[in-house]
Amino acid sequence: MFGWLGFNKGMPLWWSYRLNKHLKEDVEHIFEGIAQTRMEILQSWVEEYWSNLDRLRSQLLEYQAQSGQLKPNDNVIRQLFAAAQKRGVDFSEIYLLNDKDTVTHSTYSHHIGQTYTGVNVITRGLQEVKKGHKCLFGPYSDPMTLRIGPSTSSFHDAMTLLYMVPLEEGGVWKGTLCGRVPNDVLGDLIQRESGHVYPDSGDNYIFMAKPCLNTHIAPGTALSRSRFEDLTFTHGDNLKDGVKTDFGVVSVKEHTELELVFTDPATGELHPGVAGTIQNGHNLFVEFPGYSDYRHIPVIGKGVTFQLPHCPDVWGMMCEGDLEEVYRFRSxxxxxxxxxxxxxxxxxxxxxxxxxxxxxxxxxxxxxxxxxxxxxxxxxxxxxxxxxxxxxxxxxxxxxxxxxxxxxxxGGGDLTQRLQLNRFSSSETGELAKWINNMIDSLEGIMLKVQKAAGEVQESQERLSDSAGSTEVSTQRMSGKIHDMIRSLLGQLQDIDVAKDVSHTMSGTLRELEQKASDQIAVAQDEVHRIGDKMQHITSKVAETNRTIQTFLHTTQEIPKLLKVIEEISAQTNLLSLNASIEAARVGEHGKGFSVVADEIRKLSDLTKESTKEINETIALIERHAKEAFVSMEEGTKVVEEGTQIVAAASEILSRANAHDTMKTQVVEEVVALMEKIAAVSIENRQISAEVEDTVQALLMDMNRVKHTTGTVGSITQSLLMLVNQFHLKTDRVR
The missing domain is CATH 1.10.287 (Helix Hairpins)
Structure with a gap:
């Protein structure tokens, strides 16, 4: 009946459960609410700190674009880092790694210069970042965290949670922006000790459910501090001194994280709440006899699994209370x-x-x-x-x-005070006191956040007011410059209108000139064509003359042959006449008449010889002149050919001139069209300039309104701070 508890332990617990069984549904809602709110707190906290680093990254990239590089010991970068750490108070350090994994900037100066090469404590996180992914890395043990000191938690050790953001340029990794958080902050986030629902036994703790990046951490291993780690909350057995069970002692040497695995000492296996949560993704059990935890004590509660933004590992969280305390209630x-x-x-x-x-x-x-x-x-x-x-x-x-x-x-209460639960019985008054404490604790947390937000709003309002004043002056200066620019622009627009009219006039004039030039070119082309025809006719006539002269030359070359025959005949005739004279002289008186004939024949022969000589000289002269005429005709032929080519070239030039005139006309038309477009744009620019001027005036009015609004916001913020400051708050709880 009493299962693993036995009669002595089981009987009183069974009786308590039976008396308060009607509270089972309420207890389920309590643990469901605790788990859900703690999970939401973790999610919102992580998202807030991611946005903080994203804002710093944007500022660094913008500054790098302006200055060219992020120089060491740069005062602007130090101010940006300090402001980011002030916004994210849980950061104990913010630092920057360059592309060689060397710390170049840090809010902790002793960290600058350290290089994370080879295998080191953050190697796995750097591998993710160099792929271009953000990474929430940890928890892991880092002595540097211990040396730097705590941020907001009163507990502090070497356990670390690291936010890692890649710095990229053109999609290429250039460095890593890191935010260090002491891991005990996680314990503070999920415990809220002063308003704990079950102050004697309740424990909310995180464990590894499914390791994806930190595969060396076994499922069920603690990832956050247990409230039973030391004597702070438990004035009895604790994990530092050792929790004694019937099956041995459960203890840790330095811290809960990574040292404690939530196993049942009786079996050595993961205790049922953790095992069920890992297996099913969630677990809720609030009935008798509960289940054994790592202290071998009967507990009940709710288990959930979740994945924080940019954390590759799946974590689990248990929200538990001892069965005895939960059902200790007596009406x-x-x-x-x-x-x-x-x-x-x-x-x-x-x-x-x-x-x-x-x-x-x-x-x-x-x-x-x-x-x-x-x-x-x-x-x-x-x-x-x-x-x-x-x-x-x-x-x-x-x-x-x-x-x-x-x-x-x-309205002026002390929210740092709590009801002493040991002064109340385990009845409705005790439950009422417990939930009032929880409500006050939540209210204090909200008021602290409101106070912090109001302070930040006030600072932002002051900066906004200064910026609004500076912007107003700059806007007024800009308004004057824009007014001058618009006046100059209007003058340019008038010039454009004049240029448009001139371009239209020029277009008409060029069209008239083009028409006249086209007519003249057409007449010249007709004349050139006629000249070309004449040149062709001359060419044919010259060629025909050349052929005639060549025929004449051939003929004159035949005449000397004939003259040579005549000379031979004349010589023979002269010889015959000489012979005849000799014969006539020898005959005497009877031969005188024949001698006269012979003399005449000799004279005719001499005359023939002289004529032949003169003819040869005349033929030679004719031949020389014919050759000169032939050479001259050949030169004329060449000149005619050149003239023909010149006529063809002139015709082509005239054609091209006509085409060029057409192109000029097209260019002019394009210029005119362009001027018309410019004129259209000028009309639009007039409208835009007027709108710009109106917008600047509206901006000036808006700046005045912003200035007025910032003053109003400042007054409201001051009033809000006065209201919040009526309450006494523990400022060390703000985060």
Whole structure:
């Protein structure tokens, strides 16, 4: 019946559970709410700090674009880092690694210059970042965290959680921006000790559920501090001194994280709550007999798994309470009812005993009176006992709760105070006190956030006010410059309009000139064509003359041959005449007539010889002149050919000139079209310039409104701070 608890341990717990079984649904809601709110706190906290580093990264990249590089010991970068650390108070350090994994900038100066090459504590995180991914890396042990000191947690050791953001240029990794958070901050986020629902036993802790990046961490290994780590919250057994169980001692040497694995000492296996959460992704168990935790104590609670933004590993969280404390509740009605039953039983015994003792010994009236007196005395004593032990403690507890609520309800309460739960019984008043503490704790956290936000708003408002004033002056200067620019622009627009009109006039003039030039070119082309035809005719005539001269030359070359024959004949005739003269002289008187004939023939022969000579000279002269004429004709032919080529070239030039004129016309038309477009744009620019001027004026009005609004916001913020400051708050709790 009592399972692994046995009778001695199981019987009292079973009885408590049976008395309060009707609270089971409420207990489920309590643990569901605790797990959900703690998970949301973690998620929002991580997202807030990612946005903080994203803002710093954007500022660094913008500054790098302006200055060219992020120089060491740069005062601007130091200011940016300091402002980011002020916004993210949980950061104990913010530092920058360059592309060689060397620390070039840090809020902790002793860290500058350290290089993370080879295998080191953050190697796995750097591998993710160099792929272009953000990485929430850890927890891991880093002595540097211990040397730097705590940020917001009162606990501090070497355990570290590291935010890692890649710096990229053109999609190429150039460095890593890192934010260091002491891991004990996680414990503070999920514990909220001052408002703990189950102050004696309740523990919220994180463990590894599914390692994806940190594969060396086994599932079920602690990733956050346990509230039972030392004597701070548990004045008895603790993990530093060693928690004693029937199956051995559970302890840690330095810290809970990575040292403690949540196993059941009796079995050596993961305790059922953690194992069920890992297996199913969640676990809820609030019934008797609960399950054994790492202390081998019966606990109940809710387990969830989750993945924080940019954390590759899946984490689990258990929100637990001891079964005994959760169901320790005893209702006031039950206590009063039990007193009333005892009082009634005593009254019955008193009257029965009185009747037996007095029956027959004294008169009836005397016995009745005596019993009435005894009953009155017993009733008064019983009523006094019930009032002292029942209603009076309840009344005092309610008065204390009432006084505590009134103190905070009046608006100037001390939110650092809590009800002392040990002064309340395990009844409705104890539950009421416990939840009031939880509510005040939540209210204090909200008021601290409001106070911090109001302070940041006030600082931002002051900066905005300064910036608004500076912007107003700059805007006024810009307005003057824009007004001058618009005036200049309007003058240019007028010039453009004039240029457009001139371009239209020029276009008409060029069209007229083009038409005249086209007509003249057409006439010249016709003349050139006629000249070309004449040149072709001359060419043919010259060629024909050349052929005639060549024929004449051939003929004159034949004449000397004929003259040579004539010369030979003349020589022979002269010889014959000489012979005839000789013969006539020899005959004497009879030969005189023949001698005369012979003389005449000789004279004719000489004349023929002279004529032939003259003819040869004339033919030679003719031939020389014919050759000169032939050479001259050849030169004329060449000149005619050149003239023909010149005519063809002139025709082509005239054609090209006509084409060029057409191109000029096209260019002019394009210029005109362009000027028309410019004119259209000028009209649009007039509208835009007017709109710009109106916009600048509107901007000036907006700046005045912003300036007025910043003043109003400043007043509202100041009022908000005054309201918040009416409450006493623990400023070390703000994060």
């Amino acid at each position: 006031m009605s039950w206590k009063l009812h039990r007193m009333q039953i005892g009082f009634i039983a005593g009254f019955v015994l008193l009257t029965s005993a009185s009747y037996l003792l007095l029956n027959g010994r004294i008169p009836v009236w005397g016995g009745t009176a005596l019993i009435a007196v005894l009953g009155l005395i017993y009733g008064l004593l019983g009523a006094s006992f019930i009032q002292k032990k029942g209603t009076q403690p309840i009344s005092k507890q309610l008065e204390e709760i009432n006084r505590f609520i009134r103190m905070n309800a009046e």
